[in-house]
Amino acid sequence: PVLVGTVSIEDNEVMHNYLTQAGVPHEVLNAKNHEREGEIIAQAGRKARITVATNMAGRGVDIKLGGSPVEATRRDEVIATGGLLVIGTERHEARRIDDQLRGRSGRQGDPGETRFYVSLEDKLMRVFAADAIKRVMGTLHIREDEPIESSMITHALENAQKRIEGFNFDSRKQILAYDDVLNTQRLAVYTRRNAALFGTEEEVLALVQSFVASDEQAMAAFEAKRKEFGDEVFTLMLRNFVLQVVDTFWLEQLETMEYLRRSVSLRAYGQRDPLIEYRREGLIRFNVMEENIQQTIREAMPHLMLSDDARIREEEERTRSTLVAVSDEQGSTPQQELKKEEVPSRNEKVTVKKGNETQEVKYKKVESLLKEGWTLVS
Incomplete structure (x- = not known):
């Protein structure tokens, strides 16, 4: 089985088109078909299976050799071929992401291999490592179409990645310093608020x-x-x-x-x-x-x-005080007294009683009725 890791969804689709034109059966694992992501990962360890994935797709899930469900026969066949082969189409700006891709193979003692391919036209090489590679090619008299395998190239790539990581760290540190200024003001404003x-x-x-x-x-x-x-x-x-x-x-x-x-x-x-x-x-x-x-x-x-809202609250508070006072005069039980949070809204219908007569009125009219001898029932 082969897992091809790409830097972006665009590169993922380019690789998909190349394989399709060549008639190579494969699966595509990126953010655009997340519905089938679990199924694709489950079967990515089958023999001769090719999966083209981005660095974000399926992280944190092991690719089981032989596929899922695990069968000893299929697993042994894949192990005999060397396990999972991970191919990186280019180096990422962060070494951490490269290490995550490498970690796809050789999980839990399984056999596997990782291979990265880098072009001098890749952004990482073009911006940060072009001069070093050119010196190596000039010294060793290497033709442009000849592949290079050298620890010097690997070292130059790692240095380029370290420079980018340092640059990104400084950028984040600078952003945080600016945010701290605004955060100090925010704390002062929200304390007062x-x-x-x-x-x-x-x-x-x-x-x-x-x-x-x-x-x-x-x-x-x-x-x-x-x-x-x-x-x-x-x-x-x-x-x-x-x-x-x-x-x-x-x-x-x-x-x-x-x-x-x-x-x-x-x-x-x-x-x-x-x-x-x-x-x-x-x-x-x-x-x-x-x-x-x-x-x-x-x-x-x-x-x-x-404001009108404040006037309404003031009237409700005065009505509540009147209700409690009237209830006390009539010897009502404590359960009949209204707490502040139990006061109905002004237009809510309530029931009042006077002798054998009952009425349903809006709550805003209760105050005047209480003065006439009515009692609030509910």
């Missing part, structure tokens, strides 16, 4: 008070609104308002930082480190965002109004 969203009444009021303390007019408006609406309703208003303001400016900050990240690389032409410039400019933009958030809250404080 969570304080407004999940904080207690005292914490929310103290947070907003710290924003408006430097403006006498905004501070006076803050105290006036607090007395007008009460701490509970006013806190609800402030939660919604602060979240809206923070979210708006944070979205703008994300767009600004993305634009800055794309453009800061040009600073290198002026002998400046792009990362340091990104940190410095990012901090300036973040401070501007912070000031804009506080300024917006200060300017809007005198004009802060009670």
Whole structure:
């Protein structure tokens, strides 16, 4: 059995076309026919079976010699031929992937062999190892159409792969350094956002008070609104308002930082480190965002109004308090008292009773009926 490993799906399809034109029966294992992937892998170890696969297909699954289900006769026939032959059409940029392909053969003590074929036109060779190979060919006087088998070639390939791995590592490290700058800002923003969203009444009021303390007019408006609406309703208003303001400016900050990240690389032409410039400019933009958030809250404080949703919640809270008070006056059992989370919506139908008379009304009308002597049944 032969397993042909290709670098990409495109190369996989090219190899498939070559084998088809040559009339060689084979199976194709790539991401496009994943429905049959299990079946193809199960039978890839049969005698004379050819499977063309990408490096991603079927990873983590052993190819059993002789196919599945395992039969001693078929297995012995495959072992007699030398086991699984793995052919790599070219070297990958990462040695790890080459090693994974090599590991397909010789699993669990089974016999097998691996062979890689490399062209000087491969990207890896063309970009990173062309000079070394040319020197070898010139020294040994090798013709262009003559295959080369040399440890020097293998060494040059490994060096090229190490250079690419080092380059990719530096790239990831650079990306992480840029992400750390934005992550620091994200933590600061979400700390404040969570304080407004999940904080207690005292914490929310103290947070907003710290924003408006430097403006006498905004501070006076803050105290006036607090007395007008009460701490509970006013806190609800402030939660919604602060979240809206923070979210708006944070979205703008994300767009600004993305634009800055794309453009800061040009600073290198002026002998400046792009990362340091990104940190410095990012901090300036973040401070501007912070000031804009506080300024917006200060300017809007005198004009802060009670939204319809907040009014509805306030009415429901007042109705709930009335229900509990009426129930206490009528000597109801504790089971009849409504908890806050059990209060129906304003338009939900409920049943009320007065003597032998019962009615179904919307919950928003219950408060007035209770004052007339009606009792809430359900």
